[in-house]
Amino acid sequence: MSTESSHLPLLKKQLVQLQELEVIIDSEKEILQLQDPNKLTAISEEKNQLLMAIQGLDQQFEQS
Numbered sequence: 001m002s003t004e005s006s007h008l009p010l011l012k013k014q015l016v017q018l019q020e021l022e023v024i025i026d027s028e029k030e031i032l033q034l035q036d037p038n039k040l041t042a043i044s045e046e047k048n049q050l051l052m053a054i055q056g057l058d059q060q061f062e063q064s
Contacts, residue, residue: 010060017054024050 024047031039 007061007064010057010064014054014057017050017057021047021050021054 024043028040028043028047031043
């Protein structure tokens, strides 16, 4: 039970990250429709940073 409760803050953080990812993907879709390469590069970098953070959190889950 203590393991489950210790995972709760990580799960909440991961939920926020996934919600942020959803927003970024929606923005990315709009930018693709506008065909704006500069904005696409910026949103892709933002998405990659968030994906790396999500991966780091996944690794924390694996270690605990």
